[in-house]
Amino acid sequence: MADGTDEADEADEMDGTGGGTERAARARRLAAWHGAERTLARGPAEVRIAERLAALTTALDADTAPYDGDGWVDIYGDGIVEELERRVAELLGMEAAAFFPTGTMAQQVALRCWAGRTGSPVVALHPLAHLDMHERDAYLTVSGLRAVRPTSEPRPPTAEEIRGLDEPFGTLALELPLRDAGFVLPEWDELVAAVEAARERDAVVHFDGARLWECTAHFGRELPEIAALADSVYVSFYKSLGGLSGAALAGPETLVTEARAWRHRYGGQLFQQWPAALAALDGLDRELPRLPSYVAHARVVAKALRTAFTAAGVGWSRVHPEVPHTHQFQVWLPYPAAVLDEAGVRLAEETRTVLFRRWREPGPPGLAMTELTVASSALEWTADDVTAAADAFLARVRELTEVRGLTEG
The missing domain is CATH 3.40.640.10 (Type I PLP-dependent aspartate aminotransferase-like (Major domain))
Known part of the structure; x- marks a missing residue:
């Protein structure tokens, strides 16, 4: 998320027994996202302090400071x-x-x-x-x-x-x-x-x-x-x-x-x-002058995702709204959030592409939702790029689901 909500509440998840595990998982996510070459948006949580300071300095040094x-x-x-x-x-x-x-x-x-x-x-x-x-x-x-x-x-x-x-x-x-x-x-x-x-x-x-x-x-x-x-x-x-x-x-x-x-x-x-x-x-x-272009491209991304989910035979999925009203929208898939989180991290680690970040289950268990932001880096993505990334993501979801099913069985 461009507004940082992916990582904002993670401290609350770190209790006395699982805190170290969760901190390691968060560090892994941030490293994967930060190292990605292709992403729809750069979230503020994945920027290092020195990089943020350098960006402010660059803004001051520009001719149009x-x-x-x-x-x-x-x-x-x-x-x-x-x-x-x-x-x-x-x-x-x-x-x-x-x-x-x-x-x-x-x-x-x-x-x-x-x-x-x-x-x-x-x-x-x-x-x-x-x-x-x-x-x-x-x-x-x-x-x-x-x-x-x-x-x-x-x-x-x-x-x-x-x-x-x-x-x-x-x-x-x-x-x-x-x-x-x-x-x-x-x-x-x-x-x-x-x-x-x-x-x-x-x-x-x-x-x-x-x-x-x-x-x-x-x-x-x-x-x-x-x-x-x-x-x-x-x-x-x-x-x-x-x-x-x-x-x-x-x-x-x-x-x-x-x-x-x-x-x-x-x-x-x-x-x-x-x-x-x-x-x-x-x-x-x-950013303000560019926001209309992000909104327009969000509609391209949303349509490509719907096409990819249908072609992949996903049992139930939803992009909401179907035509985004802004440059942000929801994506719903019928899998546990933990599986989708892991698939997203593996996609970033193995292909240096970030499509989705954190998922949660606000409704019935096993039905997860994420919020997608389309920003400047997304403008390089064509509809085919989106469907290819979605296919690669879903392939990892299927692998994880099969392994999980065998383990639980």
Whole structure:
């Protein structure tokens, strides 16, 4: 994954008895991925420290450097951080933006500010939204807010569902795209209608736009027009732009001023943040213009995978969405995650090609899912390259499945 989720939770898997084994397995995976000559995306976890530092230095030395390397480092968010905030506000067409060390903090501050302004602690959000799935109920336990659910279907809520909520709410939070449902987006008219439905309920609208950068191709709209639908927007700098870390909250000047005060209270007023700010500026210059090409090529990759799975006679498989809405999508196969993980590592070790990384089983045992990211390195892959890599991967899956069956028998 380009956002680093493949390796982010691995420390939790290392208990007192299996920690050494898991650390060795992780080291093997990273070595295989790092040594690959062909990959659809380079994940941040597989980059060595010296390589990352060299990349930042190269960005500073380029003729089109994102910031003056002779400038001073920031102190509590001035200088380069202020330049990043200005760039984000301009790109989104918002009055102002504030840099945050994490997206979770930016989201919580936004919701807290809106709760105070609307007088309502109720947030309408999807149960698969990042706010619910990946922030440890921070909106509830830290900010004292609570949620209502317009829908539990694995898609964004509709205008009718928002109008039909049976109690008042102060904020509608929409994740664009809805990552845990498969990086799915509504159609443009559906999004406009959903926002209008929230306005009819006297609610404000907040976009969880961690991956908003790559939504322009699907909507056929530029970033300012998309962001203009919302009262506030959060964006990430590392999920699609290849940054080190960090996020921004954009909106009206008055909201951003208040958000800065809460950022300090939440511990987000860091002494220096220039490496993260520099990497974010570099990502805005280097990756943002290329994201539409990644989205277009993701559709080529997805179609080639479907073709390969069908030709190989895989009993059940799914690429979701069939036509990706962004440059990321889900792949489902009817094998245990451990088998697919091992097949992927062997493919990388034996052919120096990475197709898939980590798999998990979010549903029935033996049915695994992975998230695929298509980035700059994928643009060299033709549809035939994808099907050939998929065939080689499935061959290793079959070998492992046969061995496993004999062993269990």
